[in-house]
Amino acid sequence: xxxxxxxxxxxxxxxxxxxxxxxxxxxxxxxxxxxxxxxxxxxxxxxxxxxxxxxxxxxxxxxxxxxxxxxxxxxxxxxxxxxxxxxxxxxxxxxxxxxxxxxxxxxxxxxxxxxxxxxxxxxxxxxxxxxxxxxxxxxxxxxxxxxxxxxxxxxxxxxxxxxxxxxxxxxxxxxxxxxxxxxxxxxxxxxxxxxxxxxxxxxxxxxxxxxxxxxxxxxxxxxxxxxxxxxxx
Amino acid sequence: xxxxxxxxxxxxxxxxxxxxxxxxxxxxxxxxxxxxxxxxxxxxxxxxxxxxxxxxxxxxxxxxxxxxxxxxxxxxxxxxxxxxxxxxxxxxxxxxxxxxxxxxxxxxxxxxxxxxx
Numbered sequence: 001x002x003x004x005x006x007x008x009x010x011x012x013x014x015x016x017x018x019x020x021x022x023x024x025x026x027x028x029x030x031x032x033x034x035x036x037x038x039x040x041x042x043x044x045x046x047x048x049x050x051x052x053x054x055x056x057x058x059x060x061x062x063x064x065x066x067x068x069x070x071x072x073x074x075x076x077x078x079x080x081x082x083x084x085x086x087x088x089x090x091x092x093x094x095x096x097x098x099x100x101x102x103x104x105x106x107x108x109x110x111x112x113x114x115x116x117x118x119x120x121x122x123x124x125x126x127x128x129x130x131x132x133x134x135x136x137x138x139x140x141x142x143x144x145x146x147x148x149x150x151x152x153x154x155x156x157x158x159x160x161x162x163x164x165x166x167x168x169x170x171x172x173x174x175x176x177x178x179x180x181x182x183x184x185x186x187x188x189x190x191x192x193x194x195x196x197x198x199x200x201x202x203x204x205x206x207x208x209x210x211x212x213x214x215x216x217x218x219x220x221x222x223x224x225x226x227x228x229x230x231x232x233x
Numbered sequence: 234x235x236x237x238x239x240x241x242x243x244x245x246x247x248x249x250x251x252x253x254x255x256x257x258x259x260x261x262x263x264x265x266x267x268x269x270x271x272x273x274x275x276x277x278x279x280x281x282x283x284x285x286x287x288x289x290x291x292x293x294x295x296x297x298x299x300x301x302x303x304x305x306x307x308x309x310x311x312x313x314x315x316x317x318x319x320x321x322x323x324x325x326x327x328x329x330x331x332x333x334x335x336x337x338x339x340x341x342x343x344x345x346x347x348x349x350x
Contacts, residue, residue: 039282039283039284039285039286040282040283040284041280041281041282041283042280042281042282042283043278043279043280044274044275044276044277044278044279044280044281046274046277049274051281054280062278066278070278070279070280071276071278071279072279072280073280080289080290081290081294081342082290082293082294083293083294083297083307084293090289090293092288092289094282094284094286095282095286095288095289096282097289099289122311122312122313123311124308124309124311192280219308221293221311223289223292223312224311224312224313224314224315
């Protein structure tokens with residue numbers, strides 16, 4: 001999803017956020033700037049024997065060559081010692097992992113794409129509702145600047161080209177929609193990258209698997225993305 | 234062949250045998266070194282993140298441990314920052330309802346200390 005915001009935008013602290021996001025802030029969702037966070041994802045290049053930046057170009061060429069993302073970003077069961085209940089979702093945007101807590105101190109780990117610089121956020125939310133092959137409606141600002149989005153101003157029907165992909169989990173705080181979602185993507189090579197406007201994207205097989213395993217109401221803990229400058233509540 | 238000729242031939246064969254042994258030894262050494270290099274090398278397609286934030290489960294261990302000092306339910310405690318202190322420990326900053334705590338946790342998931350700030 002290129003941009004998750006549906007409501008008119010306004011500027012706050014030098015960054016553009018929506019009225020809905022402001023509501024999120026008021027509700028206690030902490031938004032973080034990542035300005036001073038220099039960490040990056042790297043991939044080992046067996047030809048040069050060096051670690052190189054895993055950026056859009058590298059990710060796309062890797063996916064084209066292997067027809068899948070690097071192994072670390074593929075679904076797998078991992079040890080995960082936590083007191084959180086099975087069924088809880090933990091999102092670690094720094095490492096680009098989403099964990100679904102399982103019994104026996106394990107979790108199913110999926111690769112994710114997360115918010116680009118300045119769009120990271122943290123909070124404790126819940127899955128308010130879910131949808132299969134959801135409709136995507138671009139926000140007004142996006143419609144104004146992007147002709148491709150303009151043609152879907154009244155909503156793009158669900159399907160393989162829809163930015164929300166095969167499934168969407170809508171994240172709520174209390175009864176309020178935070179406007180953030182965990183969703184699929186028609187661009188699976190973007191898993192492992194900082195590309196979104198705050199939504200969490202997964203490849204379609206993974207979001208379909210996650211959707212089949214969770215219940216509406218599931219707790220979602222979004223860990224801080226980036227290391228520094230606190231900007232939120 | 235006279236006696237000195239036989240000794241000369243013996244010496245040559247011994248030298249040749251030693252050279253072969255040295256070559257074999259050098260090749261074995263090179264193979265060991267190569268194997269060492271290869272085994273230390275990450276697998277193709279390995280990924281890593283250069284940031285030294287605490288693994289998610291360690292951050293959550295700190296969140297649980299910080300609930301009492303912060304006087305809140307553990308479900309309300311959110312890790313908001315983390316960093317690596319040394320090879321075996323991480324520091325995690327936690328927040329709940331405006332209050333903050335610092336937590337130190339080791340790589341085994343044992344909370345070393347929690348302090349309200």
